[in-house]
Structures are given as structure tokens and as C-alpha cells.
Amino acid sequence: MTILNSLNKYKLLLVILLIASVLRLWNLQSIPPHLRNDEAALGYNAYSVLETGKDEHGEFLPIIFQSFGDWKMGLYVYLAIPFIAILGLNELAVRLPSALAGIISVWLIYEIVNLLFAKIRLALISAFIFAISPTFIAFSRGAWEVNISLTMTLAAILFFLKAINGKNALLMLSAVFFGLTLLTSHTAKMATPLLLLILIVSFSKQFRQVSKKIILLSILTISIFSIPVGLSFIEGKIARLTTLSIFSYQSGLPLVQSIANRWFSLYSGSTLFIRGDTNPQHTAPNTGAFLLLDNILLIVGTITLIKKGTLIQKFFVFSGLLLLPFPSALTIEKVNLERVLPLFIPMIIIISIGINSFWDVFTKRFAKIILPIFIFIYLLNYLYFLDQYFIHGPKKNDAWQYGYKEIFHKISNFKNDEIVVQQSLEHPYIFFLFYQRYDPLKYQQISGQVFIPNKEGKDMGLVSRIDNIEFMDIDWSKIKPKSKTIFAMPTFKLEQNSKFYDDYNMIDEVRDLNGFPIFKIVQTL
């Protein structure tokens, strides 16, 4: 009876969770159509830890993984291990932790909004908007550390709110989740302290009533989780930070202006509603972080919140909007949605408030005309996004590092020949290790010799050779190719090289999903 009651009570939420699951899990192994190199690295390191207890570089159970030299925070790797143990080393197993985290986030946002605003309808709308949001679908359908970090952040916020609403002991659980975000993504090192600040200032009155002992224990908990981060600074494992930080880059503009330009760029209509950021992996083609019509809802929501919200609600939401873009604004890229996922929590809340007040107005007036028209246009807008994400997105080659899976599948037949694969910052070696399920123990033994750290002190090192495969820049104008060697390179590269050497046989080619050849495999005579 109790189960039936709660099913009845939560039936709308269950429907929303079902929608979220379909949008995140449907065809997960093949959309996006190819692993990113980071996904392959997370997956292969999880496989390596599962098989040997060590990462690809032979480090025993590391918290921070060296990977390409970018020192990835390691929680995602450990979360992927059980899935790889059950499903094997494949796309689905690597992406599942992120997809499931995306579904859990929908439930968490429902609980958070319910606690913040004490309105079930608003909480349900927030969960629904989160479930169908283009950004969160894109980040849940790939092995994105930031997506796991977002789920941890939401759990931490939820337990923080519960703690200050009477269940004080949950503050420690909140501290654990905040601490875990630090071990999940680089961005959290900045976003988490900012969020903590926002929460503590917003709810300072209630926070002061929490027992001092619990607050001290919570601080201790976060401090323990911060130790690996602190150590990484001391040990110099911060190549990613120094490569991307705006402070290590000269744009020619005053620093304040550069930062302000980046902050403002995030809030441009183009980024939010029409084109997204410059990385096509973050949004569907021709789609922003939100739907175009969300623009109206954001305006209505902002007006309603300013007019009717309590001081705490306003402070929480608007200080979030002010501070949370900084993890992106302080990097060299103009806009990067990956670094501002927590910012979308207040934005989702505002959009939901917008829908809620639309609902209130239109159920009183013009209900029969304007509401159905708005819902119809919104639906069309959403269908446009679905078409862009599921039909057009997979066909954009520049987005997905497409082709390496097929290349290594095709050249795996030539075990006794010398093979040269075009080197690039897409790190082809990791796709070879991943798709060939290369023995981790064997690779750990050679990784010290074949991994060449970045010579300019930046984050990305390169791997030069594994067994009979050499990874190098193929330039026949400088070095004449050896005979009886197999070369795999992009089509344009072969066209360039053919001007200097054309004594080869075409063996095979890899076509993209539009049918155009993107890689050629040839053998010199």
C-alpha cells in the first residue's frame, strides 16, 4: 500500500525520469558515433586498473591519472570499472556512468527545488526541463567528468539544504559530495568553492544554527578530500591548469577586459540559444545550451523571481549567475560550456519559474488560445533539437574524432608489417589500446619509453610507438617512406604527400557517416 501511495505521489516524477532515461540511454553506444580521446583514455585506464591495479603508466591505484599528461582527476575511472567488468571494454560501458549520473541529477534537481521553493509543481517543471535540456543530454551521453561532478554537486547542495533544515548531521554527507567533486573534474576546483560560498552566504542565518561540532567535522572532511588537489599543486601535476589559464596567455587586451569579455560571451544569445560554444561536442549543431524559446521563459522567470522571490531565493540564484561563469571566464577559450555546468542549475530554476508563471497567467486568461500555441511551437523547437542532435550531430566529422576505430580494425590484419599512423593531438594510440583491448601489463612495461611528455611544458604528451605501429607526422617531402610499409593518414594528407611520392598501392579507406573518405590506408611498393 505504501509503495502504491508513493508511486501515485511520484508518478509524474517517474514519467519525467523515464523520459530522461530514454533521452540519455537510447543508442548510447553509437550516438555520439565515436569515442573522444578522453573517453577512450578514461575507459582504457579503468580497464588497466581492473586488470592490473595500475593505470596505463604503471602507477598503482592513482587518485590523479597522468593519461596524456593532463593529469585527469580519477573518480570517473573508478566509477567506470564495474561497468567495464560486466560489459567489457566498449563505448557503452565507458559512457554509462555519465548517463546514469544524468538521470540521477533529474531527481536531485526535483528535490533541491522542492526544498528551496516548497512548490511541488515548480520542482516537477525543473526536473522536466533538466531532463529534456539540450546541454545536459549532450553531457550525459558522453563520458564527461564534469557531468559526474555536476551530479555530486547537486547531491551536495541537496544534503546541505536538508542539513540546515533540521537534519544537521547531513552536512557531513554534503561535505563528502563536495569533496568528491574535487576528485572528479578540474573545473570543480574552482566551481565547488564558489558554490560553497554562495550556499553559506545565502543561508547564513540557518547555517549558524548548525552545531559547531558538525561544521568542524564537515570542514575536516572537505580538507581530507582537498589533500590530493593540494599535493597535485606541490608535485607540479597542474599542466592542464597552466595550459588553459588566462593568466598564462597574452591576448593583447587588458586582463580585466579579457575576463569581462569571456564572462559576457557566455550570456550572449548566440551561445545560450542559437549556436552554443565553439566545441561541437558540447551542443547539437545549430543549437544553443538551451532551446530558442527558453529565451522568453528566462526573461519571464527573471521578472517573476525579482518580483515574488524571497531574499534567499534571489541571492542564491543571482549570485550563482554572477559567480559561476568564472571557471570558464578565467580560461583562454572564449566560451566553454564544459566549465560552467553548475551555472545551469540557477538557469534551469529561472526557466522553470518562467513556465510556472506562464502557467498561472494562461490558466486564468487566454488559456484556450495562447497556451496550446506556445506548447506547439515549443514542441517544434524541441523536435528541431532532437533532429539536430540525433540525425545531424553524428555526421559532423570535426566533432567526434571519427575514423580511428575503423582504422585500427582494418590494420589489425597486418600484424607482421611495419605500420605508420599519422600522429596528432587526437592521440591515436589511445584508440589503438582501447579498441584492440591491448594487454595493460604489456603496455605499462613500454609506456615509460614510448610516452614523450610535451616539450613546451604544456599538458599533452604524445606516444611514439606500440609494437609494429609507429605514430609520427607523415611528411614525404622531408622523409622518403620505406618500402613495404603501411601508412594510415587523413585523405588530405595523402593528397599533399602524393606530390612527393606516389609509389604506393591503395589498401583501404575509412568513410565518414556522410560517405566521404576521411582516412586512406596505403602500402608503399
Add this chain to the structure above:
Amino acid sequence: MLIALATIVVVRIFLFINFNADDWRIPLMIFVTVLGVFFINRIIKNSQFLYPAIIILVLAVNGFYKPFEFGFNNNPVPVWITDEQRREHGLNYDSPGVLVIHNKVVNYAFSFLEHYFDYFRGDFLFTNGTFLYFFDILFIGVGFWMIIKSPKGWKPIIIWLFAAPISAALNFQPPTSLKAANMLIPLTVISSFGALKLMSLILKMGKGVKYKI
């Protein structure tokens, strides 16, 4: 309040005209729009007609300054995007569903909206130095906050602000401050209003004196 507001606005408009243009049509355009909005606001009481009247006025005055240039010929990108989108549907490229969502109308509309939104970009308005000052962001923020709190009488200004870049965005080119000159009055009014409100708030907090503007 009104006198202080008017003084600040007039001074700032003169500064803008001085710095930005020798073109006599810009002050004239601004003057005609101010007069027009003033009289429309006086004459038309029914809000159903007031807003379209202001939009038509702003578009007409902008058209006088620079005849509308529909930049379709100079902007082939939406056509390329349409072709690419249809091609990506493979053999269904000419099915009715594909034609309905992937066509020039939709893609030119997206392109127009993108350019329209660009006129409200913070880096265009505040940091790149040709339109407003950086500190205006604070005053405009406070101004909008106060207007949302009590919007009475502000609607013509807001409509004016949002109508001003429509004709410029139809040109499909990056925003320039001259093309957006008609946004200046509403933005300056809101910014000055915000500054005055902020000042009164600081005075009230600092001295504990009841000071109202």
C-alpha cells in the same frame, strides 16, 4: 528625479555624438525618436496600439537614417547550412518533414536572431569601448531591477530598446555602435535611473537619513 535623470541623459548623448560621429543624421534620428515616443505616449492611451506604434516609429526613423539593407545576398551561410542539413538526411533529403524544418526561412530567421542578440552582448555594450562605459553594467543592472519592481510608465522605453536593433540586425553584419545608435537613449535612461537609485540607496544606508528621489 526627472530633472537629474534628464540632465545626465542629455550630457551623455552629447558625449556620444561628439565622440562617434560627424554624421548630422544621428542627432536628428535620436531627436525625432525622442519626440515621437513622447507624443505617441501622450496621444495613444490604449496599450494594444501603443507598442506597435513605437516599434513602427523606431523602425521608420532607423530606415530614414539608413535605408533597410536586407543582407541576404551578402550572407549566403544560411543557404549553405540548409544544403548541408538536407544532405545529412541522405535519401530523405526532399521529404516534407525535412523541407519543413530545413529551409532558408528557418535558417535566415536563426541568423537574424543571432545578429539581433549580438546587439545585447555585454562585450559589445560595455567592454569594447564604443558604446557604453564598463561601469554602466552596474547601473543598468540596478535600473532593470528597479524597473521590474515597479514597471509603471517604463514600457515605452523598454519597447524602444528592443525595437532599436531590429533593422540593423537585418543587415546580417556584426553590431556597430552607429547602427545601434537608437538603443542609446533607452540604455542611457535606464543606466542613469539605476545610478540615481543606487545613489539614493547608498545615501539612505550611509547617513540613515530619509532621502527620496
